[in-house]
Amino acid sequence: MPTTTHPEFNANTEGLEVAKAFADGVRGKTIIVTGVNLKGIGFSTAQAFASQSPARLVLTGRNPAKIGECIDALKAEYPDVDYRALMMDLSSQKSVRAAAAEVLAWPDVEAVDILVNSAAVMGVPERTLSDEGIELHFATNHIGHWLFTCLIMPKLVRAAEGRPKGSVRVVNVTSLSPTGAQMRWSDINFDKKNRDLPKAEQPNYAVLNAWGYTDVEDKSYVPLEGYNQSKVANVLFGIAANKRLLEKYGVLTLAVHPGIIKTELARQFPREIIDATKAMFDQGIYAFKTQGAGASTSLVASLDPKLAQDVGETKNGSENYGAYLIDCQVSDKATPLAVSSDEAEKLWRLSEGLVKQKFSW
Numbered sequence: 001m002p003t004t005t006h007p008e009f010n011a012n013t014e015g016l017e018v019a020k021a022f023a024d025g026v027r028g029k030t031i032i033v034t035g036v037n038l039k040g041i042g043f044s045t046a047q048a049f050a051s052q053s054p055a056r057l058v059l060t061g062r063n064p065a066k067i068g069e070c071i072d073a074l075k076a077e078y079p080d081v082d083y084r085a086l087m088m089d090l091s092s093q094k095s096v097r098a099a100a101a102e103v104l105a106w107p108d109v110e111a112v113d114i115l116v117n118s119a120a121v122m123g124v125p126e127r128t129l130s131d132e133g134i135e136l137h138f139a140t141n142h143i144g145h146w147l148f149t150c151l152i153m154p155k156l157v158r159a160a161e162g163r164p165k166g167s168v169r170v171v172n173v174t175s176l177s178p179t180g181a182q183m184r185w186s187d188i189n190f191d192k193k194n195r196d197l198p199k200a201e202q203p204n205y206a207v208l209n210a211w212g213y214t215d216v217e218d219k220s221y222v223p224l225e226g227y228n229q230s231k232v233a234n235v236l237f238g239i240a241a242n243k244r245l246l247e248k249y250g251v252l253t254l255a256v257h258p259g260i261i262k263t264e265l266a267r268q269f270p271r272e273i274i275d276a277t278k279a280m281f282d283q284g285i286y287a288f289k290t291q292g293a294g295a296s297t298s299l300v301a302s303l304d305p306k307l308a309q310d311v312g313e314t315k316n317g318s319e320n321y322g323a324y325l326i327d328c329q330v331s332d333k334a335t336p337l338a339v340s341s342d343e344a345e346k347l348w349r350l351s352e353g354l355v356k357q358k359f360s361w
Contacts, residue, residue, distance in 0.1 A: 002313070002322030002330050005306050009328035011259060011287075015048035015295030018328070022303035025167075026052035030112050030159070031302075032103075032152075034060045034090070034145065035119020036070050041173070041258050041294035042118040043070050048295050049114075050078040056109065060086040060099065060119070090119055090144025091130045093355055100151035111159035112152060114302045117145040117234070118173045120227075123268040127190050127221035134354055135189045135221075141230035145172065146237050146351050149253075150359045157249045157361060166252035166308020171301045172238055174255045177231035178324060178338035180204050183347065184229050190221040200337075203228070212276030223269070232338045237351075239320050239344035242311060245361065252308050254301040256325045260286050261294035300328045320344075 006021060019026060031049050036042035036059040050057055057074070061067045067085040074083060088099035103109065120141045130139035149156075149170055160168040184190070184201050194202055195217040203225045208216045211224055238253035245251040269277075280286050301307065307322065307330070315321035315332060320339045324331050337343055352358045 002309060002311055003306050004300060004329055005304050006300075007329070009296065009300060011289060011327040012293055013296045013328050014290070014292040015044055015299050016051055016292060018296050018299035018303070019048040019052045022299070023052040025303040025305075026054050029054045029114060030056040030058070030109055031114040031116070032058040032060065032086070032112060033116045033118055034088070034148075036061055037063070037066045038069055038073060039291075040118075041261055041291060041298075042116075043073075044291045045116055045118055045295040045298050046070065047074060047077070048292070048299050050074050050081050053078075054081055056082040056084060058084045058086050058103070060088045062087070062089045088144075088148070090148070091121075091136055091140040093130075093132050093143070093147060096144050096147045097151065100148050103152050104155065109155065112155040113159045113167075114169050114171070115149060115152070115156065116171045116173065116298050116302060117149065118298065119145070120173065120230075122227045123223045123273070124226060125223060125268055125270070127226070129189065132354070133189075135226055137226035137230040138188060138233065141227070142233035142237065143351060143354055145234075147355050149241070153245070153251070153359070153361055156251050157245075160250040163250060164305070164308070165246065165250040166305070166311075168251045169302045170238070170241065170251065170253040171298050172234040172253065172255045173258055173298055174234035174324070175227070175231040176257055176326075177228040178235045178255070178257075178334040180207055180335065181225070181228035181232050182335060182337040183232055183236070183343060184225075185346065185350075187220075188229075188350070190226065193218055193220050194222070210276065210280060212273045224273075233347055235324050235334060235338050236340075236344040236347045239312075239323050239339065239341060240348040242323070243341070243344070246311065249361065252311065254307065254311075254325060255323060256297040256301045257327075257331070258294045258297055259289035259327065261289050261291055297325050297328050301325050
């Protein structure tokens with residue numbers, strides 16, 4: 001049964017503390033973190049890794065200036081790391097393919113030891129489709145990361161050669177969404193009204209109401225639900241990846257809820273949604289973490305060797321125990337559909353169809 005090395009780590013543990021505890025897992029390694037900007041948890045995640053002397057730290061993002069700011073800040077603190085910027089717009093499959101091709105072509109990077117898929121968009125006000133015709137949350141938060149991971153997999157597999165099972169990690173940064181949401185299989189792009197969906201696919205109306213959304217049953221697109229679906233996909237992606245890669249190559253994929261941090265992620269929410277969420281914080285339903293604590297669960301998932309043991313077991317009737325972490329520990333809070341092997345396979349097939357490419361290694 002998956003457990004962690006440090007049961008004392010919790011919601012308040014800082015990423016730097018986790019990195020120090022597992023310094024040997026960082027030193028000399030090549031690590032990629034997506035979606036890095038100074039005010040986000042991608043940066044604090046990169047900062048924690050940088051503190052323990054990785055050989056190379058690759059930071060990805062859409063904005064060269066923002067990545068440059070991050071590299072300058074990290075160099076000032078940890079000058080001996082080889083930092084590299086990688087431009088990638090996760091909403092564009094063309095951009096993702098170009099970024100992956102660049103990584104594969106780097107002659108001095110034979111292997112990638114850790115990939116943290118941290119980037120995300122949230123609360124896109126109006127239903128928006130990517131260039132490939134995919135709802136923007138799903139295109140960015142799931143498909144972009146899934147495609148990038150699959151394309152650079154040869155270098156992750158290379159890193160795993162001759163090492164214990166699970167030493168090489170892919171970490172998908174999800175959210176609390178898997179504890180109360182599910183995939184919208186019959187309507188991925190939010191064309192149908194919620195009330196017209198199969199009952200199992202309809203959103204949790206009470207939660208959406210609490211967030212300030214009204215008349216939800218008669219709406220097709222609700223920004224939070226777009227985000228929720230993409231975040232459930234982050235967990236299912238890992239489950240399907242483990243089936244293909246963990247026993248065969250030793251590459252382990254996990255998903256983590258980083259906690260709620262004051263970043264720019266929710267900057268697109270309108271006033272009424274912000275007011276509703278503030279009320280929930282005031283009531284103690286939610287609580288903020290520091291930016292550094294927002295990195296800690298990703299660091300545990302990336303580095304703790306105990307997490308590689310028996311991932312995928314069933315516990316209390318819930319499949320794939322160990323696939324989802326909250327507050328630096330394995331969590332059983334995800335809904336059955338969010339950790340279902342059948343749902344994971346369905347997502348993998350859908351993803352291959354949306355990128356028009358099948359992957360096998």
